[in-house]
Amino acid sequence: MSFSSLGLSAPLLRGIFERNYLEATPIQAAAIPAILRGGDVWASAQTGSGKTAAFALPLLQRLAGAHRERGRFVRALVLVPTRELAAQIGDAFRDYGRYLPEPALKTLVVYGGVSINPQMMALGGGADILVATPGRLLDLIAHNAVSLAAVATLVLDEADRLFALGFADELARILALLPAQRQTLFFSATFPPAVWSFAESLLRDPTRIEMPAAAADTPDIVQRAIEVDAPQRTQLLRNLIEFHAWSRVLVFVATKYATEHVAEKLRRAGIEAVALHGELSQGARTTALADFKASRVRVLVATDVAARGLDIAQLPVVVNYDLPRSPVDYPHRIGRTGRAGESGTAVSFISAETDAHFRLIEKRNRLDVTREQIAGFEPCETAPSLPATTGGVKGKRKSKKDRVREAAGGVATQPASGPVAPAEPVDYFPLTPRIPTQRRTGR
Numbered sequence: 348m349s350f351s352s353l354g355l356s357a358p359l360l361r362g363i364f365e366r367n368y369l370e371a372t373p374i375q376a377a378a379i380p381a382i383l384r385g386g387d388v389w390a391s392a393q394t395g396s397g398k399t400a401a402f403a404l405p406l407l408q409r410l411a412g413a414h415r416e417r418g419r420f421v422r423a424l425v426l427v428p429t430r431e432l433a434a435q436i437g438d439a440f441r442d443y444g445r446y447l448p449e450p451a452l453k454t455l456v457v458y459g460g461v462s463i464n465p466q467m468m469a470l471g472g473g474a475d476i477l478v479a480t481p482g483r484l485l486d487l488i489a490h491n492a493v494s495l496a497a498v499a500t501l502v503l504d505e506a507d508r509l510f511a512l513g514f515a516d517e518l519a520r521i522l523a524l525l526p527a528q529r530q531t532l533f534f535s536a537t538f539p540p541a542v543w544s545f546a547e548s549l550l551r552d553p554t555r556i557e558m559p560a561a562a563a564d565t566p567d568i569v570q571r572a573i574e575v576d577a578p579q580r581t582q583l584l585r586n587l588i589e590f591h592a593w594s595r596v597l598v599f600v601a602t603k604y605a606t607e608h609v610a611e612k613l614r615r616a617g618i619e620a621v622a623l624h625g626e627l628s629q630g631a632r633t634t635a636l637a638d639f640k641a642s643r644v645r646v647l648v649a650t651d652v653a654a655r656g657l658d659i660a661q662l663p664v665v666v667n668y669d670l671p672r673s674p675v676d677y678p679h680r681i682g683r684t685g686r687a688g689e690s691g692t693a694v695s696f697i698s699a700e701t702d703a704h705f706r707l708i709e710k711r712n713r714l715d716v717t718r719e720q721i722a723g724f725e726p727c728e729t730a731p732s733l734p735a736t737t738g739g740v741k742g743k744r745k746s747k748k749d750r751v752r753e754a755a756g757g758v759a760t761q762p763a764s765g766p767v768a769p770a771e772p773v774d775y776f777p778l779t780p781r782i783p784t785q786r787r788t789g790r
């Protein structure tokens with residue numbers, strides 16, 4: 348559908364045409380008119396669907412037509428789970444709105460991990476649009492730097508991720524400070540029961556928008572599953588990067604340690620690589636991502652901090668060096684490539700230890716990915732048989748973090764009812780297999 352038929356103003360149309368957005372994506376076609384009318388929206392929106400513009404464009408239009416009260420007030424509040432996503436959404440608001448008439452709308456982005464003082468200063472006089480992570484927003488409220496009393500629109504982006512990261516308490520505290528009369532826009536990729544009931548409690552007579560389930564089988568992403576013994580993965584990764592001359596690769600690993608370790612090994616082999624994980628300083632996180640986006644480094648080795656929402660243009664390859672713990676995260680990870688109509692490749696390394704878990708990922712995402720072996724890297728390990736004494740079932744043990752998330756009401760284990768998206772049962776894979784593998788004889 349063309350953008351011009353959606354009721355957007357000429358300055359906004361100019362901004363998006365310059366960005367080469369020729370047609371509205373399905374979520375944009377459905378959400379923009381509903382948001383312009385002022386109603387609530389409940390959208391099951393997948394990564395890469397164009398949802399940022401779906402809420403940013405109509406919000407900009409509504410805000411441009413009305414003036415901001417003096418004081419520490421904010422008119423539109425966008426809550427997101429990660430700092431990188433916050434920065435990305437702030438940039439999108441500024442970019443889409445650049446031809447709006449003066450006075451320009453004030454968009455601010457606030458998140459933790461950096462000094463609070465510049466954010467407090469910037470909030471002097473309030474803001475039209477505030478994009479925030481929940482913890483830092485509460486800090487700013489505690490410092491009296493911002494008031495939510497005049498928020499006319501609340502956007503919750505990646506709401507399921509907000510819950511999974513244990514932000515439920517912070518959200519409740521923020522909601523208590525918002526005016527009851529407001530527009531609420533709720534975007535979530537999945538709707539486990541906790542997220543479902545949260546959405547129901549927040550939204551009034553919402554326009555429901557259901558996009559197809561996460562596109563794990565998108566035709567634009569070639570999915571490969573390569574069998575390899577775990578200790579050979581870094582060497583195989585090097586070989587693949589060099590053999591295919593991949594210009595840029597996002598590699599997902601399971602732990603902070605692994606990001607540093609794999610990046611270091613690649614650097615020693617002459618391949619520019621950086622690590623990205625949640626415990627780096629915010630400066631280091633921003634630099635790592637900016638260097639990767641600008642192609643100053645070839646490989647970004649990341650934990651799932653990079654799995655959701657991040658928009659890295661023209662990223663040709665994603666590698667699951669470690670498989671995602673939950674099958675729900677698989678489409679999010681591979682969705683970092685093949686964005687906005689481009690094609691991409693997603694490679695998963697499968698060892699004897701993780702074969703059963705990959706089969707579960709395939710089953711949950713209705714996939715059937717052909718197993719490959721690469722000459723020189725044929726696996727020689729076999730899957731362990733679990734001794735009865737372990738008492739556990741492979742693939743079902745939950746980590747401490749998962750148990751904390753569940754206690755926080757974050758992760759669903761019961762199926763949901765309702766029309767938007769079936770809740771995914773979450774399946775777990777132990778990060779550190781406890782049973783040593785056995786070598787086949789004869790090799």
Ligand code: AMP
Binds near residue numbers: 368
């Ligand atoms: P998002 O899901 O908001 O992260 O957007 C995914 C990617 O699609 C981003 O690179 C956007 O710039 C791009 N995009 C969003 N809407 C459109 C559109 N209508 N036409 C082309 N590209 C778009």
